[in-house]
Amino acid sequence: MSLPLEGIKVVEMGQLIAGPFAAKILAEFGAEVIKIEPPITGDPLRKWRLLHDGTSVWWAAQSRNKQSVTLDLRQVEAREVVKRLVKDADILIENFRPGTLEKWGLGWDELSSINPGLVMLRVSGYGQTGPYRDLPGFGVIGEAMGGLRHLSGEPGRTPVRVGVSIGDSLSALHGVIGVLLALRHREQNRGAGQQVDVALYESVFNMMESLIPEYSVFGSVREPAGSSLPGIAPTNAYRCKDGKHALIAGNGDSIFRRLMEKIERLDLADDPELTQNDGRVRHVARIDEAISTWTAERNLDAVLAALQDANIPSGKIYDAADIAADPHYQARDMLLASQLDDGTAVILPGIVPKLTVTPGRVHSRAPTLGQHTDAVLDGIGIDAATREAWRTRGLI
Missing domain, CATH: 3.40.50.10540 (Crotonobetainyl-coa:carnitine coa-transferase; domain 1)
Known part of the structure; x- marks a missing residue:
C-alpha cells in the first residue's frame, strides 16, 4: 500500500x-x-x-x-x-x-x-x-x-x-x-x-486555551498552580501511602459523583453545591483534602485499581522505564526496535x-x-x- x-x-x-x-x-x-x-x-x-x-x-x-x-x-x-x-x-x-x-x-x-x-x-x-x-x-x-x-x-x-x-x-x-x-x-x-x-x-x-480571553474579560492573569488545573475540579496529583502519586481527573459531573462514592464521601457526592464544575471550583480545597486523605491510606497500585474499577480517569506518572515496559505502548507499536550503525539495539518512538x-x-x-x-x-x-x-x- x-x-x-x-x-x-x-x-x-x-x-x-x-x-x-x-x-x-x-x-x-x-x-x-x-x-x-x-x-x-x-x-x-x-x-x-x-x-x-x-x-x-x-x-x-x-x-x-x-x-x-x-x-x-x-x-x-x-x-x-x-x-x-x-x-x-x-x-x-x-x-x-x-x-x-x-x-x-x-x-x-x-x-x-x-x-x-x-x-x-x-x-x-x-x-x-x-x-x-x-x-x-x-x-x-x-x-x-x-x-x-x-x-x-x-x-x-x-x-x-x-x-x-x-x-x-x-x-x-x-x-x-x-x-x-x-x-x-x-x-x-x-x-x-x-x-x-x-x-x-x-x-x-x-495552546494557551483561555489565557487571553480571561484576561480581556476579567483582567485575570493566570498564575502557576503546580499539579492542579485551576478552574477545573478535581484534577490533581495525590500522594499515596508508598510515596508515589496518582493523577486523578474527577472533573466530569458524573465522574465526580462516582469518585466521591468510591472514597466513601457521600456527603460530598450529595452536596448540591458540588454537582457542577463551577461549584466544585469554589470548594476545591475541601475536595482535594478528601481525596488526599483517601489516597494517603493506600499504595498507588491499590488506588489505581479502585479508581479504574469505578471507571474514573486516573494513572501514574510514567518515567522512561515505565514507558519501555508498558504493554499498551507495545501493543500500539509505540516502541520500535531498531539498530544503530554499529548494530547496537535501540528502541525508537x-x-x-x-x-x-x-x-x-x-x-x-x-x-x-x-x-x-x-x-x-x-x-x-x-x-x-x-x-x-x-x-x-x-x-x-
Missing part, C-alpha cells in the same frame, strides 16, 4: 529540532526528504544529549527515513545546488533566522520563480514579519513569550521549563499542518505554491498519528553525515569530477 505522501519531495535545510521534526513526520508518511547539512560538523543535533559512538541516539529518531547531503551554503556553487534541488521539489523546510536565505539568494522570490508550485515552510522564533523578526529565538524563548513558562511550576517559585523542547515540537506540528494545507491549496489552484510562516512563540501561544489504511513506516535508519551526497548530486547532473573538486574545497 502506497503512503499518502509518496511522490512528494522535501528539501530540508533546518537544523536541530523544529524544522527537522516536521520533515521527520513527512518522511514517515512517504515523502522523500533530502536533508542538507554543513560538511564536517553536520546538524548540531548529532552531538546533543547522550552520545553513542560519537553520535546522539536522539539523531536515530529525528532523522530516520532521510537522506543526508553535505553542502557549505556559504559557497556560491552550493547555493546553486539548492536551486537545482528545489526545481522539482514540493516542499522546502528552513528554520534559519529571517533574512538568512535572502542574503544567500535563496529567499522566496528567487525560489518561487524557479518553482512556482513550491511550498516553503519557514520556522523562526518570531515569524517572518513584525518588530522582533530579526531577534534570535530558540524554543525555550518561544515557550516563555507564548505564556507557557509563566504557568509552569509551583506558585511563588521560579518558573520551570517543560522537560522537553516542547516549543520546537509544537512549531513542527503546526508546520506540518500548514504544509498539508498549502499542498491542498496547490491542488485546488493550478499548482500555486506559498509560504508557511510558523513562529515558535505563536505555536506555544496557540513509534509513529503518530495512526492511519488505518496507510500507516506511516520506517524504511531506513538515520543517515551518516553526507551518506547520500554523491547519489543525490549525481541525480541532478553533477559529475564525479566536479564532486571530487568540491570535496577538496570543503564545499561538500
